[in-house]
Amino acid sequence: MHIERYPELKPGRKWIKRFYLSIMLWTVGKAIPVAAKVDKEIKKELDKLPDNFTLRLMILPERALGPFFYAKMLPAFVADKGLLPYGMQMIIHKDKEGKLHYQGADPRGKKFDLSMAFKSLEAAMMVFTFRESTPTGYAHDRFVVEGYLPYATAFMRVLDIVEVYLLPKPIARLAVKRYPKWSEMSPLRKHLNRLIIYVRAFTF
Amino acid sequence: MLLPSFYDFCCRVRTLSGIDTLEQIPRQLARLRAAHPMIVSDKGVGAAGLIDKVVQAMGDGLKIGAVYDQVPVDSDYKVVDDAAKVYRRNGCDAIIAIGGGSVIDTAKGINIVVSLGGDSLLAYEGFGAVNRRLRPLVVVPTTAGTGSEMTLVAVIADPDRKIKMLFPSYFILPDLAVIDPRMTQTLPDFLTASTAMDAMTHACEAYFCLEKNPLSDSFALRAIRLISQHLLEVVKNPGDLNGRLALANASAMAGIAFSNSMVGMVHNLGHTVGALCHVPHGVAMSIFLPYGLAYNLGKAADPIGELLFPLAGPEVFAATPKKERPAKVIAHIRRMNEDLHAATGGKHPRCLKEVTGRDGSQLVPRSLLPAIAEATLLDGARLTNPEEMLPADALPVLEHAWEGTPLGR
Numbered sequence: 001m002h003i004e005r006y007p008e009l010k011p012g013r014k015w016i017k018r019f020y021l022s023i024m025l026w027t028v029g030k031a032i033p034v035a036a037k038v039d040k041e042i043k044k045e046l047d048k049l050p051d052n053f054t055l056r057l058m059i060l061p062e063r064a065l066g067p068f069f070y071a072k073m074l075p076a077f078v079a080d081k082g083l084l085p086y087g088m089q090m091i092i093h094k095d096k097e098g099k100l101h102y103q104g105a106d107p108r109g110k111k112f113d114l115s116m117a118f119k120s121l122e123a124a125m126m127v128f129t130f131r132e133s134t135p136t137g138y139a140h141d142r143f144v145v146e147g148y149l150p151y152a153t154a155f156m157r158v159l160d161i162v163e164v165y166l167l168p169k170p171i172a173r174l175a176v177k178r179y180p181k182w183s184e185m186s187p188l189r190k191h192l193n194r195l196i197i198y199v200r201a202f203t204f
Numbered sequence: 205m206l207l208p209s210f211y212d213f214c215c216r217v218r219t220l221s222g223i224d225t226l227e228q229i230p231r232q233l234a235r236l237r238a239a240h241p242m243i244v245s246d247k248g249v250g251a252a253g254l255i256d257k258v259v260q261a262m263g264d265g266l267k268i269g270a271v272y273d274q275v276p277v278d279s280d281y282k283v284v285d286d287a288a289k290v291y292r293r294n295g296c297d298a299i300i301a302i303g304g305g306s307v308i309d310t311a312k313g314i315n316i317v318v319s320l321g322g323d324s325l326l327a328y329e330g331f332g333a334v335n336r337r338l339r340p341l342v343v344v345p346t347t348a349g350t351g352s353e354m355t356l357v358a359v360i361a362d363p364d365r366k367i368k369m370l371f372p373s374y375f376i377l378p379d380l381a382v383i384d385p386r387m388t389q390t391l392p393d394f395l396t397a398s399t400a401m402d403a404m405t406h407a408c409e410a411y412f413c414l415e416k417n418p419l420s421d422s423f424a425l426r427a428i429r430l431i432s433q434h435l436l437e438v439v440k441n442p443g444d445l446n447g448r449l450a451l452a453n454a455s456a457m458a459g460i461a462f463s464n465s466m467v468g469m470v471h472n473l474g475h476t477v478g479a480l481c482h483v484p485h486g487v488a489m490s491i492f493l494p495y496g497l498a499y500n501l502g503k504a505a506d507p508i509g510e511l512l513f514p515l516a517g518p519e520v521f522a523a524t525p526k527k528e529r530p531a532k533v534i535a536h537i538r539r540m541n542e543d544l545h546a547a548t549g550g551k552h553p554r555c556l557k558e559v560t561g562r563d564g565s566q567l568v569p570r571s572l573l574p575a576i577a578e579a580t581l582l583d584g585a586r587l588t589n590p591e592e593m594l595p596a597d598a599l600p601v602l603e604h605a606w607e608g609t610p611l612g613r
Contacts, residue, residue, distance in 0.1 A: 140210040146331060153581065177590075
């Protein structure tokens with residue numbers, strides 16, 4: 001038997017998918033605290049969460065990417081900017097005053113009250129490329145929820161509204177069960193809020 | 205039918221069904237290497253003489269370690285911890301649950317504590333906490349509706365935090381379900397009606413909601429057929445053991461179906477009115493089922509139309525054009541509710557305003573409907589419903605269900 005004829009196959013690292021998902025998580029994470037300030041419905045949903053509450057959305061397996069391995073050695077104030085994909089995750093904290101903060105992708109030293117984890121990179125790709133809406137992803141077991149389920153349903157409602165703001169209508173329609181009608185969200189409110197969310201989330 | 209791109213199905217509960225199956229429990233327990241079981245039940249089941257019936261049927265082949273019959277209607281973790289102490293004190297090695305959904309869920313909770321160790325169930329809340337094989341659990345359902353004997357989750361309340369805790373795990377599934385119609389023979393007519401409609405709702409929602417899959421579909425369709433054929437007969441003639449057996453089987457099958465494909469807005473609304481107004485689960489299900497079907501016609505008309513076959517039979521199905529089938533399904537369920545209302549002498553409510561407490565007072569005041577609509581957002585069953593339902597959508601549905609008027613499109 002010539003073992004050299006049977007070389008060991010190494011799985012690809014899927015850098016492009018990882019990069020894409022990291023950007024998506026970062027965008028959603030930055031947008032949620034701002035959206036909570038401008039949209040009453042999101043605020044109402046997030047008010048259901050208790051104060052001093054930390055939630056995260058992540059993609060399994062939880063591990064830092066090779067080139068970012070040294071992220072572990074960086075001080076927390078750098079990692080908390082969310083620029084370093086320590087594994088692929090997004091952490092949001094609700095403080096004692098009820099204000100939301102995006103806390104980047106560094107899980108070290110944090111206790112999570114609610115954790116939603118996509119079971120694999122491909123499962124996350126199905127949902128983040130909008131081939132499956134969030135509820136369909138839930139029905140197809142693409143992610144697991146750890147924590148109190150009513151808080152997860154509130155967070156998923158927030159995700160739905162944020163997606164409507166961040167994405168153009170033809171794409172957002174694939175991501176949510178029902179795109180809001182005019183009576184539910186007027187075009188003026190939608191476009192104005194969208195502008196504010198984009199500007200405030202990504203400038204300061 | 206379009207197959208789902210992914211689904212997860214598991215049912216490994218050994219099921220014994222028939223008119224004399226209680227007698228087989230000692231032999232089956234011996235196969236599971238248990239000889240000293242604890243019986244878990246509630247006062248109502250004890251008063252109806254069902255515990256004695258089971259003990260008598262099992263004969264001398266088994267030495268009962270203890271009988272715990274203090275399970276309340278809404279069981280909480282303190283009851284579980286208390287019962288676990290009784291189990292340990294008497295050196296039991298298995299559990300026999302005799303009762304409805306609350307008793308069965310409590311027994312599942314007790315099994316977690318006594319098998320995995322510790323003093324309290326609280327340590328095992330959430331996904332993944334129960335991760336190894338538990339002690340033998342035998343379930344003898346005394347209502348034909350909840351399907352808890354086939355489900356992999358236990359729902360137990362925490363009165364301190366005012367929440368219902370979920371304990372989902374494949375290890376929670378009972379080892380043996382014993383379906384004997386003698387256990388449901390003494391069930392009053394209105395409870396037979398509402399529990400069977402609960403099973404009907406499990407089957408219908410399993411068939412049209414987002415997590416449907418071909419395996420659960422087959423269980424759901426047969427369950428609907430059995431309920432539709434036998435329910436009214438059993439309500440009119442409570443001694444009909446074959447009909448009782450059919451309903452108990454349907455309940456178990458509907459349990460398998462919904463345990464593997466989840467439920468939708470009917471349960472969402474039902475859980476909410478249950479939590480806020482203490483409407484019995486089966487009653488809420490029978491009232492909301494036609495509204496849940498009507499509300500989802502936009503997204504799930506095809507699977508809802510297919511339900512006409514098991515509901516009304518092949519002749520009616522074949523004689524009805526495809527586009528008229530969904531409306532006929534809804535009309536059929538509404539007529540079933542009307543017939544049950546008449547057969548039980550008005551004790552089976554058709555709409556929310558007819559639901560009364562033991563003292564005759566109305567359980568759901570109309571003024572509470574907006575609060576109920578708002579609270580529906582917190583229930584997990586919302587996610588698997590085909591159509592989006594926000595509070596603004598839930599309110600008109602609740603108003604129609606309160607009045608008993610059909611839902612307009």
